[in-house]
Amino acid sequence: MVDKTREVRANQRLITERCFAVLVWIAGILGIFIPLYIITFITINGAPILSWAFLTLPPAGFPLGTGGGIGPAILGSLALITIGLSFSAPLSILAAIFSSQYCTSHNFLVFVRFFAEVLASVPSIIYGLFGYALLVVFFDLKISLLAGGITIAFMMTPVIFVGTHESFNLANKELQQAAISLGVSRLFYIRKVLLPKTLPSILTVIVLASMNAMGSAAPILLTGAIVNSIGEIRLDLPVMSLPSHIFYLVGEAVSFDHAFGTALVLVGVLIFGNMGVGWLKWRYIKNDG
Amino acid sequence: MDKKISSSDKVFSASHVAPSPALSLNKLNAGYKERQVLFNINAVFYKNKITSILGPSGCGKSTLISVCNRTLELIPGAGVISGNVFLNGNDIYDTAASAQLIRKKIGIIFQHPITFPASIVENVLFGAVYHQKLTRQERLDYARHHLGIVGLETELINRLHEPAHKLSGGQRQRLCLARTLANQPEIILMDEPCSALDPSAMRHIEELIKTLSKTYTIIIVTHNIAQARRISDYTIVMTNGRIIEQDQTTKIFEKPKRKQTHEFIEGLIG
Numbered sequence: 001m002v003d004k005t006r007e008v009r010a011n012q013r014l015i016t017e018r019c020f021a022v023l024v025w026i027a028g029i030l031g032i033f034i035p036l037y038i039i040t041f042i043t044i045n046g047a048p049i050l051s052w053a054f055l056t057l058p059p060a061g062f063p064l065g066t067g068g069g070i071g072p073a074i075l076g077s078l079a080l081i082t083i084g085l086s087f088s089a090p091l092s093i094l095a096a097i098f099s100s101q102y103c104t105s106h107n108f109l110v111f112v113r114f115f116a117e118v119l120a121s122v123p124s125i126i127y128g129l130f131g132y133a134l135l136v137v138f139f140d141l142k143i144s145l146l147a148g149g150i151t152i153a154f155m156m157t158p159v160i161f162v163g164t165h166e167s168f169n170l171a172n173k174e175l176q177q178a179a180i181s182l183g184v185s186r187l188f189y190i191r192k193v194l195l196p197k198t199l200p201s202i203l204t205v206i207v208l209a210s211m212n213a214m215g216s217a218a219p220i221l222l223t224g225a226i227v228n229s230i231g232e233i234r235l236d237l238p239v240m241s242l243p244s245h246i247f248y249l250v251g252e253a254v255s256f257d258h259a260f261g262t263a264l265v266l267v268g269v270l271i272f273g274n275m276g277v278g279w280l281k282w283r284y285i286k287n288d289g
Numbered sequence: 290m291d292k293k294i295s296s297s298d299k300v301f302s303a304s305h306v307a308p309s310p311a312l313s314l315n316k317l318n319a320g321y322k323e324r325q326v327l328f329n330i331n332a333v334f335y336k337n338k339i340t341s342i343l344g345p346s347g348c349g350k351s352t353l354i355s356v357c358n359r360t361l362e363l364i365p366g367a368g369v370i371s372g373n374v375f376l377n378g379n380d381i382y383d384t385a386a387s388a389q390l391i392r393k394k395i396g397i398i399f400q401h402p403i404t405f406p407a408s409i410v411e412n413v414l415f416g417a418v419y420h421q422k423l424t425r426q427e428r429l430d431y432a433r434h435h436l437g438i439v440g441l442e443t444e445l446i447n448r449l450h451e452p453a454h455k456l457s458g459g460q461r462q463r464l465c466l467a468r469t470l471a472n473q474p475e476i477i478l479m480d481e482p483c484s485a486l487d488p489s490a491m492r493h494i495e496e497l498i499k500t501l502s503k504t505y506t507i508i509i510v511t512h513n514i515a516q517a518r519r520i521s522d523y524t525i526v527m528t529n530g531r532i533i534e535q536d537q538t539t540k541i542f543e544k545p546k547r548k549q550t551h552e553f554i555e556g557l558i559g
């Protein structure tokens with residue numbers, strides 16, 4: 001009698017375990033399969049148009065975009081991210097250092113984190129609208145690389161801030177205590193321990209934020225993007241960008257081939273970016289641990 | 290606070306000619322955000338002597354030594370509520386006192402050895418390069434000298450530039466000691482420095498502590514009652530955040546004045 005119930009229970013447990021394993025496998029396969037399918041789909045549709053000329057030439061043809069290439073859009077996207085990063089990375093890392101190392105008011109911290117998290121999840125079109133109203137109109141920057149770059153910086157700052165702050169908080173307490181207890185200054189600790197220790201996670205969050213920003217058309221459509229350019233990169237001029245170019249090509253039904261080609265380039269840049277971080281992290285862990 | 294505690298007000302028996310005090314605590318109350326942990330602590334630590342702090346787990350030993358070099362206040366909400374800590378006659382909690390300088394002069398080795406994400410040598414030099422001018426040439430020798438003191442140099446001779454996190458628990462403990470010694474403190478606070486060591490390594494550290502006491506004032510928290518008896522000149526016994534007795538070690542162990550002390554060292558409480 002006792003043995004039987006025990007057996008039944010063991011069987012039930014086994015069944016549950018099996019079901020769970022099957023579920024995990026299905027989820028895992030879907031998780032790999034879906035992105036793989038998307039990438040394959042884009043590659044199949046985009047690859048035929050890829051050529052050196054496509055990667056380097058400005059768009060041409062009538063309507064514009066049916067010929068030529070996307071050279072200026074690649075340059076423009078890289079320029080926008082560079083500007084965005086050079087504003088947002090230092091600002092958000094300094095803000096994270098302040099809030100994790102110097103700020104003593106718990107309430108202030110809760111308040112800041114709450115707003116940063118809200119801002120990090122605000123849809124990008126709202127940043128576009130805000131950038132347009134503030135930078136393009138109020139500060140009269142016109143639709144330009146600078147206005148677009150700063151708008152992208154607005155969008156990346158809360159994301160980088162929250163990620164960095166989180167990794168600082170995780171690394172923090174005992175290491176900080178050990179360092180400060182040796183009589184060194186807070187700055188010395190930040191330079192010698194905190195930043196090196198958290199560098200891999202900071203890099204990751206920076207790249208994720210950049211890739212996300214690089215892929216979104218909404219914030220730059222109103223602030224920095226133009227449909228055609230010969231590839232001149234100047235702060236006071238608008239630039240082409242990869243996502244806004246796709247938006248234009250598809251939105252105006254110009255050329256699906258070119259749109260897929262552009263999408264493939266964009267995805268390629270994102271994959272390379274992520275691989276770059278993986279490599280940096282790997283090298284870092286190998287050297288330092 | 291608690292008026293009943295009076296034995297700790299009268300520090301050490303009169304028959305003993307006391308050496309000069311290095312650090313003294315006066316009516317100290319301290320604790321964490323939610324609760325007070327130390328109550329009316331009066332204690333004296335003498336120059337170039339070893340003082341052990343004994344007491345049951347959770348009685349406040351770690352808290353007590355961390356108020357001695359202003360590291361308790363690094364925990365948000367924690368700190369001294371009232372009272373003083375005097376280092377060579379100056380209150381270390383005086384607003385004019387530099388916490389950084391105090392932490393350099395009074396080194397602490399925490400209960401859990403924390404190494405920095407850097408090489409073994411860089412770990413040893415961490416505080417030293419901040420406080421002293423060392424040329425690139427001098428640095429390695431300086432680090433090796435201090436690793437030698439704690440018996441790690443020969444053990445690690447080929448691994449000096451490896452990351453410190455690859456060390457064993459006991460090696461890390463000794464590395465932390467080397468790191469504190471390299472800082473050239475006057476007083477060394479140790480929180481259970483032998484908890485991860487085998488008996489032979491423990492003997493080595495005990496010998497080392499005795500040697501170090503010629504140059505430094507040493508305060509050591511330990512759970513090992515026999516160890517306290519072996520190495521320390523003075524012993525403080527605590528329970529529930531209060532000092533119940535402090536005296537020369539021989540007196541504490543041979544004729545304790547309080548029944549609680551006797552019970553504790555016989556292993557009956559705690």
Ligand SMILES: Nc1ncnc2c1ncn2[C@@H]1O[C@H](COP(=O)(O)OP(=O)(O)OP(=O)(O)O)[C@@H](O)[C@H]1O
Binds near residue numbers: 344348
């Ligand atoms: N960071 C903290 N926040 C709140 N309370 C704490 C903190 N650290 C310690 N305490 C509490 O303070 C009291 C004393 O702790 P302490 O670490 O000083 O004890 P201890 O005598 O060193 O114990 P052990 O021998 O186990 O190391 C304990 O009740 C503990 O729970």
Ligand SMILES: [Mg+2]
Binds near residue numbers: 350352480
């Ligand atoms: Mg402790």
